[in-house]
Amino acid sequence: MKRTFCWLAVFLTTVFTMFAQGPSPSPRADDFDVIVRGGTVYDGTGTKPRQADVAIRRDRIAGVGDFKSAKANTVIDAKGLAVAPGFINMLSWSTESLIQDGRSQSEIRQGVTTEIMGEGESMGPVNDRVREHKIREQTDIKYDITWNTLAEYLQYLEKRGVSCNVASFIGATTIREYVIGFEDKQPTPEQLDEMRELVRKEMEAGALGIGTSLIYPPAFYAKTEELIELCKVAAKYQGKYISHMRSEGNQLFQALDELLRIAREANIPAEVYHIKTAGKKNWPKEDELLARIERAQKQGLNIRANMYTYTAAGTGLDACLPPWSEDGGYPELFKRLRDPAMRAIIKAEAKIDSNEWENLYLAAGSPDKILLVGFKSEKLKPLTGKTLAEVAKMRGKDPIDTIMDLISEDESRIG
Template sequence: MSNVVHIFFVLFSMVLLPACSRQVPEEEYDLVIRNGWVLDGLGNPAQKADVAIVGDRFVKVGAVTAAGAREIDATGKYVSPGWIDMMDQSGQVLLKNGRAENKVLMGVTSAIGGEGGTAVPAGELRAYFRTLEEQGISINFGSYYNAWQARSAVLAENITTVTDADIAAMQAQMRLAMEAGAVGMSSTAFYPPMSLLTTRELIEMSRAIAPYGGIYAAHMRDESEKLLSAIEEMITIAEQASVAVEIYHFKSAFAPHWGSEIHKAIDLVNRARSRGIDIAANQYPYTAGGTGIDATVPRWVWEEGEEEAVKLLRDPDVRSRLKTEIADPHSDRMVNNSGGWQNITLANAYNEKYTDYHGKRFTEIAELVNKDPADAAWDIMLEALPNRAYALYHLMSEGDVKAIMQQPWVSIGSDAGAAEVLGEVDAIGLPHPRAYGTFPRIIAKYVREDGLLTLADAIRKMTSLSAKRMRLSDRGVIKQGKYADVVIFDYDNIQDNATWQQPLRTPTGIDYVLVNGVVVAEQGKHTGKTPGRVLYGPGYQSQ
């Protein structure tokens, strides 16, 4: 070979080699999922396909001819984007144990927490998020910052007079949280003292998050007799603050209105959406909610704080007055909403003396302790302090749950936290089956058994709908270039095994769960891997 030809050949090779090296050789896929029925997450019918992953991303969907470093045979199984929990309660517990085993084992790969706010104040939020990733988490996690957190940073707890300067300071807290990575603002105005938050305060704080693309999500002031007025408040805030709003755990929690009011509520939301209001909701697939026994006590008792409330609740004359008040059919507390004490069960007394009463109705407990049901409940509540004793409130009808689920703008949220120890209660101390069964239940009951949803639409509600809502543009779908969050499940055998009687049982039929391309659950067991990432909100500004 002449010197001229040799030099030409070397130079030509140098030009070609970098181009060739940029392509992924087929034998170097990190993981290939073979022969599964792929649900893309967008609501399209399942397609038989292979899925190839390199690093944390999908790189090919279709016929993958060469092998990966690891292969999963999904023959006869469905391959779905990872499921997104729109109402998570894991903000605190992830600092103690980032594995979130009960979440992972029911297919959750991403969770949005913060109904009650971030686990730390706004000024510490950046460090908190860094700590999660440094310690390791198995799921992707984002969080709202609560309006009451902003208010409390500015005002003492029970102050009702709010000045323009106070509002400005609250807005500054909101901006601080948004720039640190919060996904938006939450509120829980149903509960005292958070019910002191006025519509004006919520509008003005929402105005602070709107430029960042944040969402306002709320446990509304009322989910019972005044459900429609509570939704109207959400719509007003959305209109006046130009902000997207999300209704937490959408329901009609008022026994006298079962079967009727929810249809008016749905129509109210649909009419708002038709005129351009960005309003949507999430729900959990159960007819009972869970919260503290304190929710049975009239609001005024809590106006001066917990210490004063405890004194009032120990006074027999006050007790007599309270019993009369909650017997009023227009009372907005949980006894009337549930249709009576017979529809409320003790969930967690935080007291060994009452352990045998867990799962019993308060009417049954009352007979066993020879007390009025209200006295039995409130005594258990007071004896649990400083812990918050919990109850399950059977305050929804199955028909209403189904009516909500059929709305295309309703996504899925468990309203439950990660368990610090698998097989124990979740982070908020409430043994409700939703902490272990929410997502498989959607498929097992409402798709396979009831035929209420198609499988493709159920998956859409659990994936792309949530991702789009939360501005997670790279998640929620199986598509080349997107993050490789995956659930592989057996449609015929997927089952939520958690029940009211045994709420801490893990599901079956979920074979694999991947987060960012890493297998975190395999054949019903957690792998110990922690590849999760913080889901920073759209206003995040790195420093």
């Protein structure tokens, strides 16, 4: 039976704790701000749903049980509705939209009350190089970057006012950009010390751990050992490692092995972002992927995974190009795309099904399965919602040439 949900935007730690405790003792009358009465409670613990009232005092769940005799400033009739703890979006990219509009309506109206940021890139720490990069990448939402740390960014959001709970991992990409830049090179011992120190400061200020997104430059350039060292620092503060792994396709098992190695050597819990097998030829790997995670759990590693509920992916159009093409950052990529000789090399590599990098152009299956969104240029925005195949046909060009042209013209990763 289809059931309508009534969402409670409240502090989640208390929600889960109180829901798991079962019915609460009878409270004093007039002791609540809100009572959600008569709904079917799904408490998130896996127990059977039950009909109950939910009493709220300020921003905390005060009890779950029979409160029919209690009074409150607001009573919500939830008969025929389902009542559940707010959902946690483990991979939120509301980093900029919450600056524009802190109400978070697109999330709240779907029942999401906590947004977790930091998939590789985070809003801090920030130095002049990172600040310049973030400002250059702004699209429709323009804002000044007045903070220098991730903690200061979260305080900035809190001061402006947001309707949801917000937390963030430290983006390993952002740490790398801060210390090394956008080049394909490894940190010196002194630079690695600086990276560790940045992580330490953010962890002490309340960050959740280290987040990576390893298919994208400059994160792609980081060696496993670098990530282990950052995670060792986060682990001292009960942090977690969470990763968009280096491959979700041809090198899927090798990518999982890397995550497991990081978890083991840094002694840190780890989680796989949006677990999947990408590219049709890799679909049969799914059962073995899950089996390997379960084996790691039995060996004592704390490994988890999250997923989204659709058979698609969202990323930048530059993920169709080899990572070396972005060595030095986006300005260098644009130069290469405007150089006929370099374009020819990039195009040739983009057509090869390689184990050296995650080729999302080939993983998509065909150009008509690549939907174009996220243009920065007003001139190109009319193409929003069209497929790559449609735009290539409109322009009379090869799909990969079209990808390179669009990125060059928009001067962004598009998406």
